[in-house]
Amino acid sequence: MTATVAVPAFEGPIDLLLQLVNTHQVDIYDVPLADVVDAFVAEVAGWEVVDLPTVSEFLVVAAVLVELKSRRLLPGPDEVEPDEELSGWEERDLLLARLLECQAYAAAGDAFALLAERAAASVPRTAGLGEEVEVRAPDLLAGTTPAQVADAYRRATAARPAPVVDLAHVTVDAVSVSEAVAELAVRLPATGRSTFRELTAHLTGRMEIIVRFLALLELCKQGRVTLDQGHSFGELQVAWVAGAPEPVGVGAGVDDYEG
Numbered sequence: 001m002t003a004t005v006a007v008p009a010f011e012g013p014i015d016l017l018l019q020l021v022n023t024h025q026v027d028i029y030d031v032p033l034a035d036v037v038d039a040f041v042a043e044v045a046g047w048e049v050v051d052l053p054t055v056s057e058f059l060v061v062a063a064v065l066v067e068l069k070s071r072r073l074l075p076g077p078d079e080v081e082p083d084e085e086l087s088g089w090e091e092r093d094l095l096l097a098r099l100l101e102c103q104a105y106a107a108a109g110d111a112f113a114l115l116a117e118r119a120a121a122s123v124p125r126t127a128g129l130g131e132e133v134e135v136r137a138p139d140l141l142a143g144t145t146p147a148q149v150a151d152a153y154r155r156a157t158a159a160r161p162a163p164v165v166d167l168a169h170v171t172v173d174a175v176s177v178s179e180a181v182a183e184l185a186v187r188l189p190a191t192g193r194s195t196f197r198e199l200t201a202h203l204t205g206r207m208e209i210i211v212r213f214l215a216l217l218e219l220c221k222q223g224r225v226t227l228d229q230g231h232s233f234g235e236l237q238v239a240w241v242a243g244a245p246e247p248v249g250v251g252a253g254v255d256d257y258e259g
Contacts, residue, residue: 056099177218
């Protein structure tokens with residue numbers, strides 16, 4: 001609901017009147033504010049229920065119109081910035097926000113009143129257990145001796161040992177690639193052609209298998225073995241190259257691999 005006014009220069013919602021005055025489509029001198037207020041008061045007197053948002057909106061807009069007209073009537077600069085003329089709109093927004101908060105609190109109060117009214121319809125039970133019924137709480141210390149209590153106290157207050165991380169299950173094996181190269185250099189000439197799976201079948205540690213693979217790569221780089229894999233993820237065939245020259249030493253970077 002919006003407050004309406006009727007003056008010789010305008011008839012309609014009061015907020016529209018403020019916009020027309022601000023855009024200079026209606027002269028503020030042609031708006032008798034006293035008549036506007038009297039007409040609105042007379043209208044409110046005939047309401048059965050007072051609409052607070054409408055009354056608040058009228059008060060704010062009427063206050064802005066009074067301020068605008070007083071500025072025009074009092075001596076001062078001929079031109080007034082539009083921002084100054086509309087300074088009252090901030091107060092209007094603040095007032096409307098407070099009204100919305102009041103309405104929210106009022107709605108919450110009505111909800112609580114409804115809950116209390118529904119709860120009033122319930123009847124609590126006033127009769128308890130009969131006199132012949134005896135309720136006893138269980139004895140939580142039944143069977144507990146003073147010695148047990150003292151022992152529990154000593155355990156609770158005893159100094160806690162410093163936490164120790166057990167690394168017994170962690171094994172660090174130092175594996176030498178050069179030793180694996182020497183081993184394979186002795187084994188492969190007698191074996192001839194073999195597979196990598198066969199060469200590592202007797203090994204149990206993952207690191208030992210990795211070192212044997214690095215040793216084979218080193219021997220292949222030296223030209224002492226050939227490596228062949230027929231298809232993806234197939235068996236790695238290892239063959240010793242007969243007559244290959246003896247190397248001076250294992251290549252740099254893989255001599256001692258420590259896992």
